[in-house]
Amino acid sequence: DAGVIQSPRHEVTEMGQEVTLRCKPISGHNSLFWYRQTMMRGLELLIYFNNNVPIDDSGMPEDRFSAKMPNASFSTLKIQPSEPRDSAVYFCASTFRDRNTEAFFGQGTRLTVV
Amino acid sequence: AQSVSQHNHHVILSEAASLELGCNYSYGGTVNLFWYVQYPGQHLQLLLKYFSGDPLVKGIKGFEAEFIKSKFSFNLRKPSVQWSDTAEYFCAVKGSSNTGKLIFGQGTTLQVKP
Numbered sequence: 001d002a003g004v005i006q007s008p009r010h011e012v013t014e015m016g017q018e019v020t021l022r023c024k025p026i027s028g029h030n031s032l033f034w035y036r037q038t039m040m041r042g043l044e045l046l047i048y049f050n051n052n053v054p055i056d057d058s059g060m061p062e063d064r065f066s067a068k069m070p071n072a073s074f075s076t077l078k079i080q081p082s083e084p085r086d087s088a089v090y091f092c093a094s095t096f097r098d099r100n101t102e103a104f105f106g107q108g109t110r111l112t113v114v
Numbered sequence: 115a116q117s118v119s120q121h122n123h124h125v126i127l128s129e130a131a132s133l134e135l136g137c138n139y140s141y142g143g144t145v146n147l148f149w150y151v152q153y154p155g156q157h158l159q160l161l162l163k164y165f166s167g168d169p170l171v172k173g174i175k176g177f178e179a180e181f182i183k184s185k186f187s188f189n190l191r192k193p194s195v196q197w198s199d200t201a202e203y204f205c206a207v208k209g210s211s212n213t214g215k216l217i218f219g220q221g222t223t224l225q226v227k228p
Contacts, residue, residue: 103206
């Protein structure tokens, strides 16, 4: 398996623009997590899905952030409109919810909003 | 509420020194515990994990961790660090009896001087 795949790896956008980050989990995994990593806040859980259903989105910072998982092999995190303070590395991770196994991380998307 | 606290934010050691990074968690039920490592510019990779059984867990690269249930702790240790261990280390907890929420501590940056 290719692992968790995120795209793009780097994104530079202007303030006010819409940004969409993409994630393809490992095939068969039924839990998917979106994290944001910054120097100030560390690794924050934004939202996670079980069986494509959002379970906890309490970490989503504002209404400008939204996430979807239309099927078991694809998820998106959208920021609209983007702001400079959204600049961070966004990681996606997947795992089996009901098995004793770890979560596997993608390479991350480094977002810079100017 | 589920939470993870790492005691040390930044640790500087010389090669061959011993390492211990503290991790405490808060969760009312059975937990799965993890230590991840993030090398500069890379994604998170699993160092070791605890699900059940022997509370002393051995991971890759000579790392080990001990689960002490009475103290809600899962400290990471290595008898002799190497320059290549320079990285950020994250403790994580997943409540096994809930919906599988996986959260991370703030991270500890380890700098090993040659």
